[in-house]
Amino acid sequence: MAPKDNDPTxxxxxxxxxxxxxxxxxxxxxxxxxxxxxxxxxxxxPTITYDPIPVLPYEDRALKADPTFKNLLADATVxxxxxxxxxxxxxxxxxxxxxxxxxxxxxxxxxRGVVFFRNQKISIQDQLALGRYYGHLHVHQTVGHAKGxxxxxxxxxxxxxxxxxxxxxALEPVNLWHSDVSYERQPPSYTSFKxxxxxxxxxxxxxxxxxxxxxxxxxxxxxxxxxxTAIHSSKHxxxxxxxxxxxxxxxxxxxxxxxxxxxxxxxxxxxxxxxxTSSRFVITGQRMQ
Numbered sequence: 001m002a003p004k005d006n007d008p009t010x011x012x013x014x015x016x017x018x019x020x021x022x023x024x025x026x027x028x029x030x031x032x033x034x035x036x037x038x039x040x041x042x043x044x045x046p047t048i049t050y051d052p053i054p055v056l057p058y059e060d061r062a063l064k065a066d067p068t069f070k071n072l073l074a075d076a077t078v079x080x081x082x083x084x085x086x087x088x089x090x091x092x093x094x095x096x097x098x099x100x101x102x103x104x105x106x107x108x109x110x111x112r113g114v115v116f117f118r119n120q121k122i123s124i125q126d127q128l129a130l131g132r133y134y135g136h137l138h139v140h141q142t143v144g145h146a147k148g149x150x151x152x153x154x155x156x157x158x159x160x161x162x163x164x165x166x167x168x169x170a171l172e173p174v175n176l177w178h179s180d181v182s183y184e185r186q187p188p189s190y191t192s193f194k195x196x197x198x199x200x201x202x203x204x205x206x207x208x209x210x211x212x213x214x215x216x217x218x219x220x221x222x223x224x225x226x227x228x229t230a231i232h233s234s235k236h237x238x239x240x241x242x243x244x245x246x247x248x249x250x251x252x253x254x255x256x257x258x259x260x261x262x263x264x265x266x267x268x269x270x271x272x273x274x275x276x277t278s279s280r281f282v283i284t285g286q287r288m289q
Contacts, residue, residue, distance in 0.1 A: 038197070041147075041156075042144075043146070044145065048249060050139060053250075056136050058186070060106065060265055061133070061134055062109075062110045065103040067107065069104050071101050071104055072101045072104035072105055073104075075091060075092070080112070084211070084212045085113040085207060086113065086116070086207065087112045087115050088118070093122070094126070095126040102133055110265040113207060113209050113210075113211070124152060127194055128152070131190075134189065134190055135189065137151040138151070138184070138188050141237075141249045141250035142238060142241035142246055177274050182257065182274070183232040183233050183234040183253055183255060184234075184253065185253070187257075211263075211269070213271040214271040222260075225259050226258075226260045228258070228260075229259060229282045230273055230280065231280050231281075232254065232256075232257055233252070235252050238252045259272065
């Protein structure tokens, strides 16, 4: 069945990361900058345009999964990192998963928010194949991607990128919290993130539970926000790309999404609002009363 306009797609947005130590940290302390160590993945910014993303059929593989995880976790070591979010799995290689195990992985991600795997032998092509198993892969309209692979968003700390990112973090760090491309008509259901290089300290990528953010609201505030919607826009990202001389490869989009969304797999409510792309609330006269 095709999803509503604000339903997620079953797409996986594939990301490759290289995160060398920045040249200055938030405390303005000098740190040695490490060169990008994967030139074959250095992000490129093609001067081409893409058609708007069509409405895609929604089918989440997690809905087919065995809730006991007996196939995925039979020989794995499982460590829950926090009570509400985050699980680390050892003794399992992602590129060797069966379809049944992949379905159970999707369910585990839906429940735990983020799942980590160390010491993986997965290649870029393996990662792409895993993402395609879950659905259509998203192609970003402005960011750099691996050469010839527009579905792979490369996050790297070149000298220029590091300086700009540090300034942004120092001024408004709260703006860095986000859910990937929430301004799309159908935001991705999953993101695959592979870390290639990390600094000895700092540069952390953090996750927060949108389930828990909603659960911690007071009953009165839950009642208020459940009726709200917000406009999510790609305008800010587009303007930043143009200012930096990059090509806007797809037109700016804005879509209205509920502030509280019910996850189609778990049935849990989640707070989906952030300053990165949510530009304004939509409040009717009746709600104001």
